[in-house]
Amino acid sequence: MISPARGLLAAAVIGLAVGGCASLRGTSGGAGTPPAPIARDPLAARHRQQAEALDRDGQLRRAAEEWKIVLAITPNDAKAREALGALQARIDQAVTGRLDEGRKALARGVQVEARRKFLSALALDPSNRAAFDALQNSTREVEFIAYTVRAGDTLSSLAQRYYGDRSRSEVIWETNQLPPNPKLQPGTTLKIPEIPGVPFVHPDAPRRSAPVVAAVPTPDMPRPAPGVPAPGASAPATPPGAAAPKEEYTPEVNPLLAEAREAIDRSDFGDALTSVDKYLAGKPGDRDGLALKKQALYGQARSQMDAKQYNESIQSLTQLTRLQPDYEDAGALLKQARARNIEMHYTQGVRFYREEKLKEAIAEWRLVLEMDPNHANARRNIDQAEKLLKGLEQRMKKGTGGNSQ
Amino acid sequence: MLIRRIARRRALLLAGAVLLLGACASTAPAPAPREAGPAPKAAPRPAAYESDDFVITFAQPGDTPESLAQRYLGAADKVWMIEDYTGLRAFTPGQEVVIPRRSWNLAGVTPGGYQIVPILTYHNLAEQAKGRLVLAASSFREQMNYLKTNGYRVVSLADFVEFTRLNRQLPQRAVVLTFDDGYHSFKDFAYPVLKELGFTATLFIYTDWVGAGRAALSWNDLRELAAAGFDIQAHTKTHADLRRAQGETEAQYARRMQAELEQPQEQFVKNLGHRSQILAYPYGRWEEGLLPKVKEYGYIAAFSVRRQGNASFVRPLAAHRSQIYSEMTLDDFVKNLNVFEEENLR
Numbered sequence: 001m002i003s004p005a006r007g008l009l010a011a012a013v014i015g016l017a018v019g020g021c022a023s024l025r026g027t028s029g030g031a032g033t034p035p036a037p038i039a040r041d042p043l044a045a046r047h048r049q050q051a052e053a054l055d056r057d058g059q060l061r062r063a064a065e066e067w068k069i070v071l072a073i074t075p076n077d078a079k080a081r082e083a084l085g086a087l088q089a090r091i092d093q094a095v096t097g098r099l100d101e102g103r104k105a106l107a108r109g110v111q112v113e114a115r116r117k118f119l120s121a122l123a124l125d126p127s128n129r130a131a132f133d134a135l136q137n138s139t140r141e142v143e144f145i146a147y148t149v150r151a152g153d154t155l156s157s158l159a160q161r162y163y164g165d166r167s168r169s170e171v172i173w174e175t176n177q178l179p180p181n182p183k184l185q186p187g188t189t190l191k192i193p194e195i196p197g198v199p200f201v202h203p204d205a206p207r208r209s210a211p212v213v214a215a216v217p218t219p220d221m222p223r224p225a226p227g228v229p230a231p232g233a234s235a236p237a238t239p240p241g242a243a244a245p246k247e248e249y250t251p252e253v254n255p256l257l258a259e260a261r262e263a264i265d266r267s268d269f270g271d272a273l274t275s276v277d278k279y280l281a282g283k284p285g286d287r288d289g290l291a292l293k294k295q296a297l298y299g300q301a302r303s304q305m306d307a308k309q310y311n312e313s314i315q316s317l318t319q320l321t322r323l324q325p326d327y328e329d330a331g332a333l334l335k336q337a338r339a340r341n342i343e344m345h346y347t348q349g350v351r352f353y354r355e356e357k358l359k360e361a362i363a364e365w366r367l368v369l370e371m372d373p374n375h376a377n378a379r380r381n382i383d384q385a386e387k388l389l390k391g392l393e394q395r396m397k398k399g400t401g402g403n404s405q
Numbered sequence: 406m407l408i409r410r411i412a413r414r415r416a417l418l419l420a421g422a423v424l425l426l427g428a429c430a431s432t433a434p435a436p437a438p439r440e441a442g443p444a445p446k447a448a449p450r451p452a453a454y455e456s457d458d459f460v461i462t463f464a465q466p467g468d469t470p471e472s473l474a475q476r477y478l479g480a481a482d483k484v485w486m487i488e489d490y491t492g493l494r495a496f497t498p499g500q501e502v503v504i505p506r507r508s509w510n511l512a513g514v515t516p517g518g519y520q521i522v523p524i525l526t527y528h529n530l531a532e533q534a535k536g537r538l539v540l541a542a543s544s545f546r547e548q549m550n551y552l553k554t555n556g557y558r559v560v561s562l563a564d565f566v567e568f569t570r571l572n573r574q575l576p577q578r579a580v581v582l583t584f585d586d587g588y589h590s591f592k593d594f595a596y597p598v599l600k601e602l603g604f605t606a607t608l609f610i611y612t613d614w615v616g617a618g619r620a621a622l623s624w625n626d627l628r629e630l631a632a633a634g635f636d637i638q639a640h641t642k643t644h645a646d647l648r649r650a651q652g653e654t655e656a657q658y659a660r661r662m663q664a665e666l667e668q669p670q671e672q673f674v675k676n677l678g679h680r681s682q683i684l685a686y687p688y689g690r691w692e693e694g695l696l697p698k699v700k701e702y703g704y705i706a707a708f709s710v711r712r713q714g715n716a717s718f719v720r721p722l723a724a725h726r727s728q729i730y731s732e733m734t735l736d737d738f739v740k741n742l743n744v745f746e747e748e749n750l751r
Contacts, residue, residue, distance in 0.1 A: 038501065040454070043461070058751065059516065065459075069503055072456035116750070122514040122718075123750040132512055132571045135718040165740050167712060167730070174689065174711040195713045197521045197743030285517075285747070322748045 044073040048080065060091050061124055095125045102131070106138060109373050112318075115139045116325070144175070144193040145311045146345065146367050149184045158190070163198050171195055189363055199277065200315060254279060260292050269300035294323055301333060310341035342371050346378060353381070358389045453477070460504040464496035477504050485558055485576035494556075508574035512717045518747040521714030522565055524581040524726040525741065526685075529620075530594040534731035541731060542594040548729070548738050549598050552580060557742065559604040562636055562683060566706045569721045578744050582606040583708075583726060585640060585685060587614055587622045592630070600633070609640035609685035612672045624676040631677060639673065639681035639704070641665040647699075648692045662695075666702035683707065689726070696722045714743055 051066035067084035070077060102117030118139060121131035147158065155169035155178075163171075173182070175193050184190070194200055256279035263272035273296050280289045297320040304313035317334040320327055349364030362385050368378040453462035460477045470493070474484040488494055490505050513520030528538040530545055552559065558576040565581050567573035582599070584591050587610035599606055608622075608630065616623040622630075627637050641647065642665050649658045666684070673681045682705050689710030691699075699707050699722055706721040713725045727741040 038463070043454070043501070065509065068456070068458045069461060072459040072461055073454040075456065119514060119519065119748070120516075120750040122512045122519075123516045126510040126512040126514050127508075127571065128512075129571060132718055136569075136720060165737075167733070167737065167740075170689075170710060170712045170728070174709060177692070180688075196519075196716060196746040197714050324749055 040073055044070050044077065044080075047073065051083070055087065060087060060094070061126075063087060064091060091124055095121045095128055095131070098124070099128075099130055099134070102134060106134070111140050144191045145315055146341075147190045147192050147311070149186050149188050149190060151186045153184050153186075155182070155184070158192065162192050162200060163195060165198070168195065168198065187360075189367060194318075200319060257288060257292060260296065264292070264296055264299060267299065267303065269296045269303065272296040273300070290323060294320055294327055297323075298328060298330060301330070301337070305333065305337055305340075308340075308344075310337050310344060313337045314341060338371065342368050342375065345371075346375070349378070349381065353385060358385045358392075361385055362389075456506075458506055460506060462502050462504065464498055464500045464502055466498045468496055468498075468502075470494060470496075473502060473504060478506070489577045511571050511574050513568070513575065513577075514717070514750065516749070516751040518745055518750065519716050520575070520577060520579075521716050521744060521746055522560075522568065522575060522579050522581065523714045523742050523744065524562070524565065524583060524708065524724070526710060526726045526728045527582070527584045527595070528586060528728075529588045530590040537730045537732065539731055540729065544731065544733075545595060546598050547735060549602055549604065551735060551739070552604075552742075553602050557744075559602075559606075561605050562607040562638070562706075565715070566683065566721060568717050569706065569715070569719055569724065571717065580742065580744075583609060583685070585609045586611060586644070587627070587640075589620055589622050589626070591622065592626060596630070596633075596635075605634055605636070607636040607638055607683070609638050609683075611640040611642060611644040611687070612669045613643050615672075628677065637673075637677060637681070638683040638685070639666075639669040640685045641687055642668045644687045646688055646690050647686055647695050648690055649694060659698075662698045662702075666698065666704070670702065685726075686710075691723065712741065714741075716746070 047066050047070045051063045051070060054060075054063035054066060064084060064087050067080055067087065070080045071084065074080065098117050098121035102114045102121065105111075105114035105117055115135065118131045118135045121128055122135070125131070145162070155172050156166040158172055159169040160166045162168075172178075172190060172192055175191050256275045260272045260275040260279065263269070263275060273293065276289055276293045276296060280286060280293065283289060297316045301313045301316035301320065304310075304316060314334065314337045317330055317337060320330050321334060325331065345364050346368050349361045349368065352358075352361035352364060362382055365378040365382045365385075368375050369382070372378075453460050455461075455477075462473065462477065464473070470484045470487045471481045473496075474487055475481045478486060487502065487504050490509065491502060493502075496502060527540060527545070529540070530542050531539050532542055534541040534544065557578045557580045559582055560575055560579045562581050562583065564573055564575060565579070568575045568579075582604060584595065584606060585608075587608060591608065595606070598604075608627070610622070610627065614621050615627065631637055645661075645665060647662070647665060653661070670680045673679060680703055682703065684699060684704045684707040686707060686709055689708075691707070691709055696707075704722070706724060708724050708726045710728050711725040712727045714727075715724050719725070729738060729741070
């Protein structure tokens with residue numbers, strides 16, 4: 001978070017700039033010459049302060065970059081060199097810790113957590129090959145919804161419902177290895193995966209306008225530039241080039257936010273998310289918007305849990321924990337939802353098995369294994385069901401004179 | 406998120422500093438009656454402070470990100486490094502500009518999320534759209550103009566592959582263009598637009614189609630295109646589904662893969678002087694068992710048509726592309742251009 005100390009920092013920097021130009025007078029060669037650079041020391045001091053502010057804010061990698069900038073300006077600054085060394089050691093230690101946690105999570109078979117740990121190691125050190133290789137080779141992406149096909153569903157309608165984009169049907173098609181132009185059989189299960197960069201639309205709240213475009217910033221709105229340091233705390237968000245800070249860029253009450261708040265109050269979380277996503281589409285990363293979004297996701301996850309919609313609840317919670325891993329008891333809730341979901345599919349498998357629907361039973365248990373590769377019962381049941389199925393098929397073959405289809 | 410807000414703040418602060426500088430510059434010539442002689446000569450300050458990692462300089466009138474990239478990075482096409490690092494596309498005279506000399510984020514991962522690279526797939530083009538896979542030339546031009554005017558940077562597929570090997574940082578708004586099969590219409594409709602906008606592209610060709618009539622590119626065409634800077638890669642021999650067919654024996658499958666994956670290589674060497682290293686799966690279809698074979702025949706990256714962008718840590722033999730269909734509106738097209746997945750990774 002941004003500390004109030006930053007306001008002082010900003011003031012100090014501006015002061016420095018003025019100081020800088022006082023000393024410029026002596027060096028600029030008169031009218032018509034290009035403005036000369038700010039003097040060495042004040043410039044280095046400015047970046048030193050930025051490095052310290054970033055460090056306090058926990059942005060270690062960017063703080064290290066600022067120290068390197070200081071050293072480019074004043075190469076003989078022993079203190080800066082020392083600070084950079086110490087910071088680098090802290091970064092290395094944190095990266096090692098995250099890698100270690102990632103490997104442990106992998107060993108426990110908790111893919112989602114492993115992925116997050118490796119990714120967060122890369123966020124600290126984007127050229128870390130161990131984290132990169134682990135993500136690329138050992139970590140499966142497993143976040144998906146298990147959807148039971150209903151009459152009338154098509155891949156396009158599902159893609160529209162879950163991604164707000166019909167043409168994403170290809171992703172569902174590919175994930176499930178379906179034949180070309182498949183006809184979906186009601187009752188079969190489809191995996192609907194998350195797509196990076198595409199917001200997952202909740203089935204209860206068909207979105208009027210997909211906020212996908214929002215991830216693409218307009219030219220006057222800079223992307224998160226990793227190297228851009230963080231001065232001044234009190235300055236409001238203003239597009240670059242604007243001369244003076246003005247509060248009017250952050251209006252007090254945005255109608256979409258108000259709508260979202262009201263929807264949350266009446267427990268209509270789907271509606272709330274629609275509004276808040278629309279708001280965030282125009283202001284990606286806005287703090288108020290994100291806070292409301294988290295609140296809505298949490299509420300939604302809870303009510304889905306109560307309604308035994310575990311898949312949906314997992315989805316909401318996954319989105320939530322990606323925004324903030326330690327939001328309320330979201331982590332615990334997610335674990336609970338996963339466990340119940342696994343149990344539900346396992347029981348469904350047993351039910352199918354009792355009804356002698358072996359293939360359906362196997363499909364349910366396979367799903368269980370995908371969610372929990374260490375589920376011994378599911379594995380054993382699959383083996384048994386497959387043996388039975390084989391025996392049955394052989395008997396059928398004999399019985400019908402080898403017509404195996 | 407936070408970073409973006411900070412980026413804006415910083416720009417603001419810089420603007421403030423510049424204003425102050427401007428203010429004192431204008432006061433400089435006016436006073437000082439005591440200095441009757443010539444302007445004092447001081448030791449010249451360096452125009453920039455430099456290390457192996459960074460250049461810190463000050464924009465002069467007329468400086469653009471391009472001119473600074475040319476001056477300090479030795480190539481105007483490295484302009485993205487300045488724009489991505491500073492978050493700025495234009496400078497006020499006197500403004501401080503920090504220029505990174507090296508990659509600063511190879512994997513494209515930040516505490517706020519990670520970069521994803523869209524790879525677009527085109528097939529045939531014509532004056533008029535026809536079916537899903539024949540795109541109207543006017544739509545194509547509109548889409549390419551959209552990329553240009555919205556700050557996307559078209560990078561080569563080879564650069565993308567290096568990105569997936571943690572060897573190369575890509576611009577934050579990197580996009581890759583690919584054209585499948587080897588239609589002659591590429592030369593007629595795509596090439597002029599791409600050349601005008603300075604965009605590169607990869608053509609995935611299946612070798613049985615090369616030179617097979619007027620609708621197909623010939624090896625001569627392909628050599629010309631390669632000489633003009635376009636990348637030619639393999640799309641198998643016959644454009645058959647590479648997954649093992651039902652009832653296909655191990656030996657049959659091995660023979661079929663040899664034909665589909667190795668024979669194009671021989672053609673590439675004979676006609677273009679090099680092997681192909683990148684493969685597009687016909688129909689975008691693949692399965693786990695196929696990957697070792699693809700690797701065995703020398704391909705280091707291969708692409709499906711699963712409609713999603715690629716993080717740096719995507720498996721290179723199972724990377725994704727998004728097909729652009731003729732019925733897509735510009736809005737539909739833009740849905741395929743996400744370049745960042747937000748996720749809290751602090």
